[in-house]
Amino acid sequence: MTLNRRDFLKVSGAGAAAALTGCATTTGTSAARPHVVVVGAGFGGATCAKYLRQWGPNIDVTLIEPNDKFVSCPISNWVIGGLRTMDDITHSYDNLPRHGIKMVKDYVVAVDAAKRTVKTRGGATISYDRLVLSPGIEILTDTVKGFKEAEAAGKVVHAWKAGPQTALLRKQLEAMPDGGTFVMSVPMAPYRCPPGPYERICLVANYFKQAKPKSKIILLDGNPDIVSKKPLFTDAWNTLYPGMVEYRPNNAPIAVDGNKMVVTTEFDEVKGDVLNVVPRQRAGEVCAQAGVRNDSAGTWCTVNFATFESTTVPNVHILGDSILAPLPKSGHLATNHAKVCAAAIVELLAGRQPDPIPVIANTCYSATSGTTSGYVAHVYRYEAGKGYVAQPEGGATPKGSELIFTYQESWAKNIWANALD
Amino acid sequence: MYKTITLAFAGFVGLALTGIAGAADMHTKTIASTCMTCHGPGGHSKGAIPSLAGLEKDYFVKSMKDFKSGARAGTIMKRHASGYTDAEFEAMGAYFASLK
Numbered sequence: 001m002t003l004n005r006r007d008f009l010k011v012s013g014a015g016a017a018a019a020l021t022g023c024a025t026t027t028g029t030s031a032a033r034p035h036v037v038v039v040g041a042g043f044g045g046a047t048c049a050k051y052l053r054q055w056g057p058n059i060d061v062t063l064i065e066p067n068d069k070f071v072s073c074p075i076s077n078w079v080i081g082g083l084r085t086m087d088d089i090t091h092s093y094d095n096l097p098r099h100g101i102k103m104v105k106d107y108v109v110a111v112d113a114a115k116r117t118v119k120t121r122g123g124a125t126i127s128y129d130r131l132v133l134s135p136g137i138e139i140l141t142d143t144v145k146g147f148k149e150a151e152a153a154g155k156v157v158h159a160w161k162a163g164p165q166t167a168l169l170r171k172q173l174e175a176m177p178d179g180g181t182f183v184m185s186v187p188m189a190p191y192r193c194p195p196g197p198y199e200r201i202c203l204v205a206n207y208f209k210q211a212k213p214k215s216k217i218i219l220l221d222g223n224p225d226i227v228s229k230k231p232l233f234t235d236a237w238n239t240l241y242p243g244m245v246e247y248r249p250n251n252a253p254i255a256v257d258g259n260k261m262v263v264t265t266e267f268d269e270v271k272g273d274v275l276n277v278v279p280r281q282r283a284g285e286v287c288a289q290a291g292v293r294n295d296s297a298g299t300w301c302t303v304n305f306a307t308f309e310s311t312t313v314p315n316v317h318i319l320g321d322s323i324l325a326p327l328p329k330s331g332h333l334a335t336n337h338a339k340v341c342a343a344a345i346v347e348l349l350a351g352r353q354p355d356p357i358p359v360i361a362n363t364c365y366s367a368t369s370g371t372t373s374g375y376v377a378h379v380y381r382y383e384a385g386k387g388y389v390a391q392p393e394g395g396a397t398p399k400g401s402e403l404i405f406t407y408q409e410s411w412a413k414n415i416w417a418n419a420l421d
Numbered sequence: 422m423y424k425t426i427t428l429a430f431a432g433f434v435g436l437a438l439t440g441i442a443g444a445a446d447m448h449t450k451t452i453a454s455t456c457m458t459c460h461g462p463g464g465h466s467k468g469a470i471p472s473l474a475g476l477e478k479d480y481f482v483k484s485m486k487d488f489k490s491g492a493r494a495g496t497i498m499k500r501h502a503s504g505y506t507d508a509e510f511e512a513m514g515a516y517f518a519s520l521k
Contacts, residue, residue, distance in 0.1 A: 051454065055447070332458060339454045343447045355448045359509075361455050361501060377497050379504020393503035397496070403469075404496055410468025414461040421462060 033060050034349045037118060037128040039108050039286050041065035041093060044134030044319035044334035046419040051342035053099045059349060062126060063096065064118070066107040070420060073193065074331050075412050076162035080170050081203025082211075083370050089162060095421050111290035113313045130345050132308075133292065133301075134319040134334065135284025136161070137192050144279045150258025158278045160192060172274045173204060178212040183272030185220040185253040185263050187280040190300075192321050192329045195228035195376070197221070197278070199366035202233065205241040206369045217245045218272065220265050222252030228328070229366060229376055231398040236368035253277050283322035290316050300324035305387045307344035307354050308337055317341050327380065327388060328362060335418055336360040358382045365408035372400035373408040445519075449512040452505070456513070464520045475521060478514035485510040 038049045041063050049063040070091045078084040097103055106120035117127050139158055141147045150156035157165040157172075173182065182204055186197040201219050208215040226233055226247070237245040251265040256277050263270050263277060282299040283292075292301045292310040301318040302311045305325070310316045319341055320334030327333055337360065344354035359381050367373045378394030397404065445453070453464075456473060460466050464474030473481070487493035488502035505513075 377500040391504035406469040410470040413467035
């Protein structure tokens with residue numbers, strides 16, 4: 001119990017006192033300082049907390065995050081390919097308190113949407129006027145038979161959340177002999193980072209080309225075709241790594257054996273020296289606790305796209321990979337969801353109407369080698385009744401370039417700064 | 422809903438016409454913050470992507486219109502510029518010009 005009730009009341013004022021006693025307040029008209037609790041300090045949550053404070057200086061913001069440091073999924077493929085180190089993608093949260101954000105290192109274990117409280121593993125109960133959930137994905141390791149055992153033994157990783165598995169996959173690739181086979185297996189969309197598998201293949205191929213040129217790569221794709229930036233990646237595989245990459249569509253992972261080092265799909269049994277299996281995913285666990293993992297499969301969260309508020313649970317907003325949307329699950333979009341959501345919450349807490357026509361954009365760079373990258377970019381305009389509508393001229397580059405590689409490097413620094421500086 | 426939309430448009434078109442720096446409405450601040458995801462928070466970029474803070478408004482507006490029409494070549498900007506209106510270019514231009 002690190003955050004006691006007195007500390008909390010100090011932060012959140014009378015609005016919280018009312019919530020604790022079960023007396024609902026009309027936050028839009030309350031003279032008290034409203035309190036927004038943000039769960040998860042990734043791209044979505046950290047950015048939302050910052051912009052809430054920037055645009056709503058009268059709002060108290062508590063940001064709950066269990067990890068000590070921010071480890072970026074974007075550029076984590078560069079670590080796997082040996083272009084960067086874990087240090088390069090690991091960043092501190094030290095600057096966030098300077099924005100007046102109260103950081104709480106803890107893990108949310110329960111949400112009471114009626115009483116507007118969250119409970120943490122550390123024993124704190126924290127009240128909110130508005131709750132923002134940005135937990136990222138939960139990886140459904142049970143959906144691939146044998147994965148949990150192979151993962152626990154350190155033999156097979158997904159490396160689909162940046163962290164220790166990123167470093168372990170890099171070590172496995174370094175230890176693999178020249179002439180070995182790297183097998184990657186990915187699920188049907190939707191999953192986090194649509195171009196991620198294909199960028200990973202490019203950067204592992206880039207490493208093999210330099211260090212282990214007799215090696216092979218097999219991509220077992222659960223999708224019927226390359227999901228994102230197909231011309232870009234196909235061009236890279238054909239021109240930069242001819243004969244090295246074998247692409248097999250309609251091959252979602254069913255089972256993996258970490259002792260025999262075999263991946264089984266509906267059509268194939270494939271043996272490899274390094275196996276990288278990415279199971280299916282769903283919205284983070286806290287979304288289930290809040291009752292907002294509410295699409296027909298109970299997998300993702302449906303939101304009002306003008307405010308990112310849950311369509312079923314009032315005062316709970318969801319950002320990033322956890323939402324059901326005809327948009328890519330990208331860190332860039334999570335960052336931009338966060339800004340639209342922060343703006344909407346500032347307006348709602350002030351008793352004003354949120355912007356009825358928000359606009360968001362996605363920009364996603366993927367490296368195709370150690371010196372070249374391509375991108376995909378779209379602008380989406382919100383239209384009532386339709387959600388976000390992709391605007392004309394959005395799309396992807398067909399070929400990587402060195403100039404775009406320098407922009408990808410700059411983009412990463414800037415999006416990290418958006419969330420953390 | 423109709424009333425809300427009308428008011429919001431009135432707010433941001435009004436700003437666009439008068440070009441009042443530092444008084445940007447929430448729509449303008451939000452779309453400008455979307456630019457900042459690549460161009461750096463506060464419009465201050467790290468690395469190869471240009472900064473936007475303090476750009477002259479006319480230069481910003483002309484650049485965006487030229488990216489949109491194709492008159493100015495670039496890598497990614499035509500795809501972004503095509504998603505915004507001239508009034509939004511004016512409003513964002515005034516906002517970025519106001520940033521130090």
